[in-house]
Amino acid sequence: MKRWLRKRVDAAYERLLSREISGAPTHVAVIQDGNRRYARNRGGDAHEGHRAGAETTERVLEWCQDIGVEELTLYAFSTENFERPPDEREALFDLLEEKLREFADADRVHDNGVHIRALGDVDRLPKRVREAVAYAEGRTSDYDEFVLNIALAYGGRAQLLEAVRGVADAVDAGDLEPDDIDVEDIEQRLYDQPVRDVDLIIRTGGDERTSNFLPWHANGNEAAVFFCTPYWPEFSKTDFLRGIRTYEHRQESWRRTRARRALALLGAVSEPELADARAIVDRFRDSLPSSERPDAGEFESSDSSSQIAD
Incomplete structure (x- = not known):
C-alpha cells in the first residue's frame, strides 16, 4: 500500500514540475x-x-x-x-x-x-x-x-x-x-x-x-x-526536472540582477553608455518585481533631462 501511494505521489509531483518548467x-x-x-x-x-x-x-x-x-x-x-x-x-x-x-x-x-x-x-x-x-x-x-x-x-x-x-x-x-x-x-x-x-x-x-x-x-x-x-x-525523471527548475530559477535571478544593475547605472554613466543600460533594462524589465519596473516615460524623462543639460 505504501509503495503504491508513493508511486502516485511521485507521478503527481512529476506532472507538477513538468507544468512549471517553461524552458x-x-x-x-x-x-x-x-x-x-x-x-x-x-x-x-x-x-x-x-x-x-x-x-x-x-x-x-x-x-x-x-x-x-x-x-x-x-x-x-x-x-x-x-x-x-x-x-x-x-x-x-x-x-x-x-x-x-x-x-x-x-x-x-x-x-x-x-x-x-x-x-x-x-x-x-x-x-x-x-x-x-x-x-x-x-x-x-x-x-x-x-x-x-x-x-x-x-x-x-x-x-x-x-x-x-x-x-x-x-x-x-x-x-x-x-x-x-x-x-x-x-x-x-x-x-x-x-x-x-x-x-x-x-x-x-x-x-x-x-x-x-x-x-x-x-x-x-x-x-x-x-x-x-x-x-x-x-x-528519476522527477530528480531531472528538479534540476531543470534549478537552472530556470538561476536564470530568473540573473535577469533580475542585470536589470537592477542597469537601472542603477542609468543615472551614473555617460551618454554613450546610457543607451546600453536602457537596452538592458528594457530587455529584462519583466524579470523585476512589479514595484521595481520602470515605465517608458522614465526613459523619456532621462533623455529630456540629458538634452536640457547639454
Missing part, C-alpha cells in the same frame, strides 16, 4: 555518481552498479530530447578512474565498449539525429574501447540535431593545460602574438569540435562538488549546479 538549458552536463554504492547496498559488485547506471543514462538522454536540451555531456570515466582495481576497471571498459556500439546502432539515435563524440584523452583507453569510440563517432558524424558527449579518460585541468601548451607553442613558432590571444584560441585547442557553454551541471550521489568537470565551459558560463542524493541508478 530548457541548451547544454546539460552530468556527473553520474553512486553506481558502486548503489550496488554495495544491494549486496552486488561494482559492475552491477555500472550496468544499472547505464540504463539510467539511456533514460536521461530521452528526457533531454523531450524538453528541448540540445547537448548532453556525461562524465563516464575520469582520469582518476584508472586507479580503480584492475577487475573493476576492465569490467567498466567492457561496458563502455558495449554501450558505445549499442548506442551507435540504436534506432532512436539515428531517428533523433544524435551526434556521439568522446571528450578526453581517449588514447589512454584500451584498444577495444578506442575502436568503439571511433565506431560510434563515425556512425553519427553527419548528425547535428542533438550532441551526446561522452567524457572518457577526462580531467578538466589536464585539458586546460594541454590547450595552454598549444597556445604557448603557437607563440613560440611565431604563429600567434601574445597580445592577440583570446577565448577562441583556448577553445579551439580544448576539443576537436566546438562544445557549447554548460548551462546546468547535475551531480547525483550526495557529494556537492563538480570534480574538475568541464571547468572552462561551466565555470566560465557560471553554470547552475544541482546536487541530489539519489545514486545514479536511482535518478
Whole structure:
C-alpha cells in the first residue's frame, strides 16, 4: 500500500514540475555518481552498479530530447578512474565498449539525429574501447540535431593545460602574438569540435562538488549546479526536472540582477553608455518585481533631462 501511494505521489509531483518548467538549458552536463554504492547496498559488485547506471543514462538522454536540451555531456570515466582495481576497471571498459556500439546502432539515435563524440584523452583507453569510440563517432558524424558527449579518460585541468601548451607553442613558432590571444584560441585547442557553454551541471550521489568537470565551459558560463542524493541508478525523471527548475530559477535571478544593475547605472554613466543600460533594462524589465519596473516615460524623462543639460 505504501509503495503504491508513493508511486502516485511521485507521478503527481512529476506532472507538477513538468507544468512549471517553461524552458530548457541548451547544454546539460552530468556527473553520474553512486553506481558502486548503489550496488554495495544491494549486496552486488561494482559492475552491477555500472550496468544499472547505464540504463539510467539511456533514460536521461530521452528526457533531454523531450524538453528541448540540445547537448548532453556525461562524465563516464575520469582520469582518476584508472586507479580503480584492475577487475573493476576492465569490467567498466567492457561496458563502455558495449554501450558505445549499442548506442551507435540504436534506432532512436539515428531517428533523433544524435551526434556521439568522446571528450578526453581517449588514447589512454584500451584498444577495444578506442575502436568503439571511433565506431560510434563515425556512425553519427553527419548528425547535428542533438550532441551526446561522452567524457572518457577526462580531467578538466589536464585539458586546460594541454590547450595552454598549444597556445604557448603557437607563440613560440611565431604563429600567434601574445597580445592577440583570446577565448577562441583556448577553445579551439580544448576539443576537436566546438562544445557549447554548460548551462546546468547535475551531480547525483550526495557529494556537492563538480570534480574538475568541464571547468572552462561551466565555470566560465557560471553554470547552475544541482546536487541530489539519489545514486545514479536511482535518478528519476522527477530528480531531472528538479534540476531543470534549478537552472530556470538561476536564470530568473540573473535577469533580475542585470536589470537592477542597469537601472542603477542609468543615472551614473555617460551618454554613450546610457543607451546600453536602457537596452538592458528594457530587455529584462519583466524579470523585476512589479514595484521595481520602470515605465517608458522614465526613459523619456532621462533623455529630456540629458538634452536640457547639454
